[in-house]
Amino acid sequence: MRLAFIMSELGSGLRRNLTMVISVILVTFVSLTFVGAAGLLQMQIGQLKGFWYDKVQVTIYLCTDIPANSNCVSGPVTPDQKATIEGMLESPAVKPYIENWTFETQEEALAHFREQFANSPMVDSVEAGNLPSSFRIKLDDPEKYQIINETFSATPGVDSVVDQRKVLEKLFSWMNIATYVAMGVAGLMIICAALLIATTIRLSAQSRMREIDIMRLVGASKTVIQLPFVLEGVIAATIGALLASGAVWSIVVFFMGGYLADANTGTPFISAREALVIYPVLILLGVVLAGVASAVSLRKNLKV
Known part of the structure; x- marks a missing residue:
């Protein structure tokens, strides 16, 4: 009997406040989409760090005809100097930190430059003599860069x-800033959603004060009276959270896994399966947000 009554009051409240319920759904949808997007961005940053940090190299650029520091005042690197650097790379003091190393000539550097800047008008104005030869070093631990720097910089x-x-x-760091901005916007939107839910529930309760008075007189408990109103907010917010989850899924599948992955074939992007952890968080956040906002609004504005 109580369940039937609660469901009846819930249906009545949803019909009477349909416009406000739709507003709650939309605001919750937008705010939680920002939360989900910020979560995706942070997950993507973590994946890119793991991928690129394993590939990063330390590059030792050798002197050219144009001296850039005191090491190069005598002119371009000599064969003896190059041999000395190779010996240092193979020395017991340095070799344990190095996974492997390669030497890139000026001609190879020019070929890589032309490949990377094939569409640039400056590509034909650069010659091999303008680019330095270099040692490309892959470290066992990228955090040990300072050892290489201190050994070879002088x-x-x-x-x-x-x-x-x-x-x-x-x-x-710029991607992290973008995450913080997204989280800030999401926080503001969540506050707006909470205020809208609280206002919706308060107006719904005030529009049915006569029914609430009758329920008091027949001995209905505080929980029975307030539960339909709380459920209104929870249902609206849950729908918004489900829509936000769908939006986040679309971003992962069609934008990150589709457009970005096709345009950046050598870069790993998070998959829809990896993003599954975000969806229950969004739904739980929507339910908690609505439940707390509704309960607080009823406690302050509806004395039962």
Whole structure:
């Protein structure tokens, strides 16, 4: 009997406040979509870090005709200086930190440059002599870059020592900023959703004050009176959370797994299966948000 009464009151409330319920659904949908997008971005950052950090190299650029520092004042790197650097790479003090290394000539550097900048008008103006030869080093542990830097930065014939990881860290820092912005917008939208849910439930309760008074007189408990109103907010927010989950799934499958994956074939993107962890979080967040907002609104505005 009580369940039938609660369901009847719930259906009546949803019909009477259909416009407000739709508003709650839409606001919850937008806010939780931002939350889901921020979660996706953070997961993608983690996956890219694991992928690229395993591939990053330390590059030792050798001197060219144009001196860039005191190591290069005597001119381009000499065969003896190059041999000395190779010996240092194979020395017991350095070799344990290195997984492998290769040497790139100026001609090979020019070929790579032309491949990377094939569509640039400057590609024909660059010659092999403008580009430095280099040693490309893959470390066992990328965190040990400083050892290589300290060992080779002052060596004659070395122009500079560059850690590619630092370039990636700048990119990842910008991606982290984007995540924080998305989370900030999501937080504001969640606050808006909570206020809208609270307002909707309060108006729904006030529009049925006569029915509530009758229920008090016949001895209905506080839980029985308030539960239909709470369920209104929970149902609306759950629908919004389900729509947000669908939007996040679409982003993963069609945008990240489709458009971005096709345009960046060498880059790994998170799959729909990996993103499954986000969907229950969004639904749970929607239910908790609606339940708390509804309960607080009823406690403050509906004295039972």
